[in-house]
Amino acid sequence: MTRPVTKALEIVIYDRTYRVACEEGQHLLLQEAALELDRRMREARSHAEVGPERAAVMVALNAVYEMMEQKAASSWDVGEVKHRIRAVEDQLDRCFFEQVNLF
Numbered sequence: 237m238t239r240p241v242t243k244a245l246e247i248v249i250y251d252r253t254y255r256v257a258c259e260e261g262q263h264l265l266l267q268e269a270a271l272e273l274d275r276r277m278r279e280a281r282s283h284a285e286v287g288p289e290r291a292a293v294m295v296a297l298n299a300v301y302e303m304m305e306q307k308a309a310s311s312w313d314v315g316e317v318k319h320r321i322r323a324v325e326d327q328l329d330r331c332f333f334e335q336v337n338l339f
Contacts, residue, residue: 241259242259243257243259243260243263244257244258245257245267247267247270248270248274250274250277250291250292276295277291277292277295
């Protein structure tokens with residue numbers, strides 16, 4: 237199995253340059269993420285007198301919270317999905333039975 241090609245990418249977050257490994261073809265998304273992180277850190281620092289480390293923790297915590305909120309909002313009730321699948325299967329069985337009786 238071949239490994240994805242990785243390249244080094246320099247990103248700047250809150251006036252500090254970081255060199256990170258990035259899979260080929262993913263650098264634009266990673267740069268966009270770095271820009272968003274930089275924006276959020278600057279916003280956090282503008283609302284409160286905190287150091288860069290605390291701002292980074294606040295931003296990370298908010299980002300994870302947002303991700304978990306989205307995951308919870310998009311999660312399906314497995315029982316409801318199973319119920320709907322069974323209802324569709326029952327309907328298909330009835331249709332198939334009716335078709336068989338036609339011939």
